[in-house]
Amino acid sequence: MSAVRQFGYSRHPDQDRDRLRAAHHDVVVVGAGPVGLSLAIDLAQRGQRVVLLDDADRIGEGSRAICFSKRSLEYWDRLGVGQRMVDKGVVWKVGKIFARDALLYQFDLLPEPGHKRPAFINLQQYYAESYLADRTAELAAIDLRWSNKVTSLERHNDHCELTIETPDGPYRVSASYVVACDGARSALRGMVGADFEGQAFEDQFLIADVKMTAAFPTERWFWFDPPFHSGRSALLHRQPDDVWRIDLQLSRDADPAVERRPENVRPRIERMLGNGNFEFEWISVYRFHCRRMRRFVHDRVIFAGDSAHQVSPFGARGANSGLEDAENLAWKLALVLSGDAPESLIESYNTERSAAADENIRESTRSTDFMAPATAQEARMRQAILALAKDTEFAKRMVNGGRLSVPSVYDTPLSTPDADEWSAGPRPGSSLVDAPLTDDGKDIYLSDAFAENRDGFALLEFANGTSAEIDANVRRIWIGGDGLADTEGLAMKRYDATPGAAYLLRPDGYVAARFRHPSKDGVAAALARANGLQ
Amino acid sequence: MTKLSTSSNFVKPDDAFRMILEAHRGLEDSASHALDTALVLILANHIGDLDVLREAIALAEQSAGKQ
Ligand SMILES: Cc1cc2nc3c(=O)[nH]c(=O)nc-3n(C[C@H](O)[C@H](O)[C@H](O)COP(=O)(O)OP(=O)(O)OC[C@H]3O[C@@H](n4cnc5c(N)ncnc54)[C@H](O)[C@@H]3O)c2cc1C
Numbered sequence: 001m002s003a004v005r006q007f008g009y010s011r012h013p014d015q016d017r018d019r020l021r022a023a024h025h026d027v028v029v030v031g032a033g034p035v036g037l038s039l040a041i042d043l044a045q046r047g048q049r050v051v052l053l054d055d056a057d058r059i060g061e062g063s064r065a066i067c068f069s070k071r072s073l074e075y076w077d078r079l080g081v082g083q084r085m086v087d088k089g090v091v092w093k094v095g096k097i098f099a100r101d102a103l104l105y106q107f108d109l110l111p112e113p114g115h116k117r118p119a120f121i122n123l124q125q126y127y128a129e130s131y132l133a134d135r136t137a138e139l140a141a142i143d144l145r146w147s148n149k150v151t152s153l154e155r156h157n158d159h160c161e162l163t164i165e166t167p168d169g170p171y172r173v174s175a176s177y178v179v180a181c182d183g184a185r186s187a188l189r190g191m192v193g194a195d196f197e198g199q200a201f202e203d204q205f206l207i208a209d210v211k212m213t214a215a216f217p218t219e220r221w222f223w224f225d226p227p228f229h230s231g232r233s234a235l236l237h238r239q240p241d242d243v244w245r246i247d248l249q250l251s252r253d254a255d256p257a258v259e260r261r262p263e264n265v266r267p268r269i270e271r272m273l274g275n276g277n278f279e280f281e282w283i284s285v286y287r288f289h290c291r292r293m294r295r296f297v298h299d300r301v302i303f304a305g306d307s308a309h310q311v312s313p314f315g316a317r318g319a320n321s322g323l324e325d326a327e328n329l330a331w332k333l334a335l336v337l338s339g340d341a342p343e344s345l346i347e348s349y350n351t352e353r354s355a356a357a358d359e360n361i362r363e364s365t366r367s368t369d370f371m372a373p374a375t376a377q378e379a380r381m382r383q384a385i386l387a388l389a390k391d392t393e394f395a396k397r398m399v400n401g402g403r404l405s406v407p408s409v410y411d412t413p414l415s416t417p418d419a420d421e422w423s424a425g426p427r428p429g430s431s432l433v434d435a436p437l438t439d440d441g442k443d444i445y446l447s448d449a450f451a452e453n454r455d456g457f458a459l460l461e462f463a464n465g466t467s468a469e470i471d472a473n474v475r476r477i478w479i480g481g482d483g484l485a486d487t488e489g490l491a492m493k494r495y496d497a498t499p500g501a502a503y504l505l506r507p508d509g510y511v512a513a514r515f516r517h518p519s520k521d522g523v524a525a526a527l528a529r530a531n532g533l534q
Numbered sequence: 535m536t537k538l539s540t541s542s543n544f545v546k547p548d549d550a551f552r553m554i555l556e557a558h559r560g561l562e563d564s565a566s567h568a569l570d571t572a573l574v575l576i577l578a579n580h581i582g583d584l585d586v587l588r589e590a591i592a593l594a595e596q597s598a599g600k601q
Pocket of ligand 1: 188317
């Protein structure tokens with residue numbers, strides 16, 4: 001079985017306080033899943049003290065996310081855990097789609113070289129959580145309390161009060177901000193009186209992690225109507241430790257309790273693999289949902305990850321989008337808490353991440369609908385596309401076996417619209433694009449140069465004599481001249497740069513503004529805008 | 535602003551109508567449905583314009599509602 005990791009509960013002095021004199025904390029993060037853990041690390045690295053609560057005292061039961069995106073890895077690099085994830089994970093970028101037993105087409109999610117991180121790694125979610133938990137232990141500013149379950153929440157004008165249940169009984173704390181990362185079944189969602197709106201899919205999916213030595217390549221294989229599982233879809237994907245994720249669509253009326261039994265799962269998988277040389281790591285049956293909260297910010301209670309939005313897993317958009325929530329929120333909350341930005345900056349988290357959630361829900365709904373047609377005509381349309389896809393390019397591109405997570409692009413008030421002409425490069429509201437560079441002859445990536453700058457804005461400048469005069473708080477990433485060398489010219493190309501051009505990067509690696517010829521005032525205005533000061 | 539052309543585009547409209555009709559002749563309903571479905575997708579891609587497609591769908595819905 002999967003590696004369960006046990007953490008100890010220990011009593012905290014907060015629990016000895018009088019009920020009426022509850023300890024006060026700036027930020028309490030509820031839920032130590034991938035999102036809550038990453039957020040806590042990010043906040044701590046930005047100088048904030050964080051209390052992180054989780055109702056469990058262990059990780060590693062069950063199996064959930066396996067595919068982590070390039071964007072998530074770049075984020076984890078900034079949190080100091082990226083390399084460990086990549087070392088353990090299996091790297092992949094190719095997906096193949098089969099109809100019956102024939103290859104219909106294949107896609108490559110990162111066709112160009114010159115990026116530090118791969119398109120995706122596969123890694124069991126419990127490893128990711130375990131490495132993040134190790135990282136929290138290195139940061140004195142994080143106070144992680146296991147077996148601490150939030151059971152009630154009271155909202156006041158400038159703070160919240162939480163009641164927390166522990167093995168030693170309940171206690172209370174107050175917090176300026178509470179971030180609810182308590183997962184899809186979020187209790188905090190109910191505590192603020194919000195609902196979860198969206199679509200439920202009737203089809204059920206059997207997810208099995210099996211251990212076997214097999215020679216299949218590290219590619220995502222997806223079948224429509226394969227001979228071993230007639231009329232339905234199937235997926236096979238490698239994970240570390242010789243574990244393979246197998247995903248089989250079941251009928252709507254299948255009985256999950258029966259389908260989950262190993263003796264019933266075994267023949268299905270033997271038919272698929274052609275042999276019985278495997279052991280089960282985990283089996284579960286899911287019915288998927290695509291839904292979200294209408295608002296992610298409820299005064300001083302902010303929702304991130306699955307508590308705020310939930311998708312079906314076919315685009316690997318669950319944890320990956322939750323991590324994007326964390327990176328979007330951390331710097332804003334840190335600026336607000338340190339008094340450097342107005343509280344209204346938090347509203348841009350709601351704007352940006354709501355739009356991202358809509359996009360993720362749209363994409364994963366489309367994939368799930370394609371896999372599980374709801375009506376006879378939907379089934380006919382899918383049949384037509386699969387048949388046409390053998391010979392036509394257009395139909396291949398309509399075959400939807402999952403559209404994998406890509407970073408969202410924000411239409412946001414924090415961006416300064418382009419005033420100059422650009423024919424390529426990330427536009428304001430898009431995320432940093434990686435490129436290979438050298439630093440004194442040593443190979444590094446642009447994402448490394450950015451990661452060094454953990455806590456603030458950065459100006460990425462393409463050298464042209466002197467650098468622009470800017471706010472002292474903005475770090476410079478200087479390419480060309482006596483700075484980092486763009487030996488292959490890829491940074492120049494990927495940023496459509498001309499000598500003197502500059503990109504203002506937000507702390508989450510998103511482009512706030514770009515200039516062909518930055519002026520002190522222009523950069524200052526863009527910076528103010530990105531800090532919500534306008 | 536309408537982009538969908540509803541003026542007559544064929545020199546001999548009867549030929550076009552006939553061509554589609556003959557493609558269906560002799561087919562069971564299920565085969566006819568499958569043929570139409572493929573045809574819609576092929577032609578939609580050929581048009582390659584979401585605005586035109588949207589207008590075409592609206593017009594089709596309207597006329598289907600009148601039948
Ligand atoms: C079969 C399957 C496959 C998936 N595959 C992928 C994939 O490949 N890629 C991907 O990106 N995503 C995938 N996902 C989605 C991914 O697992 C979730 O999106 C992710 O776990 C969400 O993280 P989270 O931190 O928001 O919530 P969770 O991981 O659910 O963590 C919530 C935490 O909050 C704690 N908690 C709950 N209530 C309380 C409380 N009252 N007080 C204190 N603590 C509390 C819980 O114990 C838990 O630790 C998959 C999901 C499934 C089911």
